[in-house]
Amino acid sequence: MKFSTSYSLLVPGSLASILALFLLLAGSLSSAQELGDHTYSTEAIERGSRIYSRECALCHGPQGDIVDGVNLRAGIFKNVRSDDDIRRVVTQGAGQGLMPGFGLSANELDGIIAYIRAGFDPEGVAVRIGDPIRGQELFLGEGQCADCHRVNGNGPRTAPDLSEIGAIRTPASLQRNLLDPAAAILPINRPIRIVTREEETVIGRRLNEDTYTVQVIDSNERLRSFIKSDLVSYEISMLPSKAPTTLSSDEVADVVGYLLTLRGQ
């Protein structure tokens, strides 16, 4: 089963504004202050979605991640912090002419800001967010997440580091990773198995790949680079190394709540 990477599977509009608020509260209060009012209406987010696809998507991409150093959906910008900053960049342009200024109305601007701040989530399935404190306990204990994942300098590096996962993933994506990891795993993170000419077997995860080479972090946390033509075999597993979680739905909500607090340094 293949999925589109469009923004159709995520949080319902009615929840999105609450979530946007929640995500901000999870960050530092001083920055929340600077960022201004984040109670965006569903209507504004939906309006923003339309304006975004008309005016912005061509350069920034449908997921807002095509311009180098900018990920609108994840809230990563070059020179923007506040909503007014976004307003200024959209109307005046940026990047010394690389981005032109757009003559949008105040209403249209509000929509775009709402859509960006809501993480491009106008509609989708509801995701329940639980208690982050309980979620952290589950993450470290029963959930066995910390057996492979590292957070803020603690834990192994073999699976992706989750210190910023709350900033780059939506709640729906985090929940799906717990419930159905095979459908949710990003292609680059698929487990790989390599056998070299020296008969060494390497289990690990890809960091990068091209036509002739592959760069890997192996199960001993070593960074390795291989030339494909030198390998006896190179297999990519379509199944992730983790099974669907056995945690209860309440517990999953707690873990999602915890993951959403992980927003980097």
Added chain:
Amino acid sequence: MKSLSSKVKFLVFMASLSLATNGYGQVPYERILNAHDEPHNWLTYNGGYLSQRHSLLDQITKDNVENLELKWVLQNQVFGAWQSNPIIVDGIMYVTERPNSVMAVDAVTGRVFWKYRHQNADNALVCCGANNRGVAVLDDKVYMGTLDANLLALDRINGQLLWKTEVGDVNLAYSVTMAPLAVKDKIMVGVGGGEFGIRGYVAAYDAETGEEAWKTYTIPGPGEPGHDSWEGDDWEHGGAPVWITGSFDPELNLTYWGVGNPGPDWNAGQRPGDNLYSDSVIALNADTGELTWHFQFTPNDGYDYDAVQVPVLADMDWRGEARKLMLWANRNGYFYVLDRTDGEFLEGKPYVRVNWSSGLDENGRPIPTPQPEGMPTYPGNQGGTNWYPPSFSPNTELFYFSAWENYATIYRAEESEYVPGRAFLGGGFSVLAPSPGAPTIGIGRTNPINNWTDEVGYASLKAMDPQTGEEVWSYNQFDVSDSGMLTTTTNLLFTGGREGYFHAIDAETGELIWNVALGGQIVMAPVTYMVDGVQYISVISGNSLSTFALGE
């Protein structure tokens, strides 16, 4: 006697200057017409009017290509996809830098003689990057189109601006990104702006004065044939841009141009009809611009399948008969063989997975099979291929180009209102990926890490046989490629890709012979030339133009 010797040198210098003004080293039309007689130069965007990108230079062969050495690098001072195609005239290379600078470069050392900077209007608007794909040369001038839709003529020797002509209205988002085409005494360009509701055209200007000689719209106006392929006033802002350099058949006196998408891009239902001459090739009389024939690849396109590929012209025996052919791997996923005298459809077959159409009828018209809403369409929005130039080798009689395999998008159509100078898209699209939120392929590559992987799409360099319309061999790369092709008479094929490898491939078998990691995306074709008996190959990777020749 020192002063006398200086005086003599000065007199010799003055004499050489007067030679220059008397026409030494000039590039009259006849030289471009017979570009194949001087393979040490690269005189047009596509290496000659037939646009084969095939060189007769034979110093670099399959046996010695491994001895290629880096000779020099020219660093671009402006970041962004460097899509410029260098022109080489008698040891001088003319290359543009985005958005609109021209440099004259010593082709042996890479040192710059002069640089001209055009300041674009603040409101210049382009959909997909501040690109420029190069210049044209004619006589003592070099010509460049600009993002703010001007055509400039510069003095080829000193880089001074000689004239500037407005090609289109920048306020309505007209632009010029293509390298102009010089034919006889005229300079021809087309306009970009297919995402902004322009009405496209090709225009020709007097090479000496910049005065407009003719202008042919790519959307017929009221009373003209084909106008009834539009409803209401859709034709006034129906797109159909021309942003890739055309080709020229001197015997037929026809220029050929690939025409881009109709607007709004993704809502075909909003503009009923075939929308001529969007997604077509048009044949225009070189002297008058009169439209002689057209062939439409994708009627009423809702997928952004611009026909902005280079029209590649080949004269060959085709199924037992000498034909004047046009070979065309289209963005819509089909490979076409046309008769370029009249546009007759001879053959057409899919070269990648195609599901928007179930095939072509006997006239080459696609049988549409639109996918249900939310389902993937193959090929995706960037197409089975795109603008990057192919090559045809008269030696192997094969056609080479970069294709995108296993790449699909999901389209979303919505009603768009035309507002002058604003984006006019009619919806949007998302790239099909193996899991929700997974990274996907963008217009260009800005990341040294490929975390989208080949599961979202990958490159396939294809060698096509015009006799059958089928693939003879292919060479795959893990990431997709926007690299053009260069073939040589020694049956070498040079190309790149987004991964930044520069490859030399056996044009007969598809075997990799040599490659080097240059590190930055290669989004144009390599060119080759010769100075003082040494054959050079230049390729732009990332922000560097690297030039190779055989080691001593």
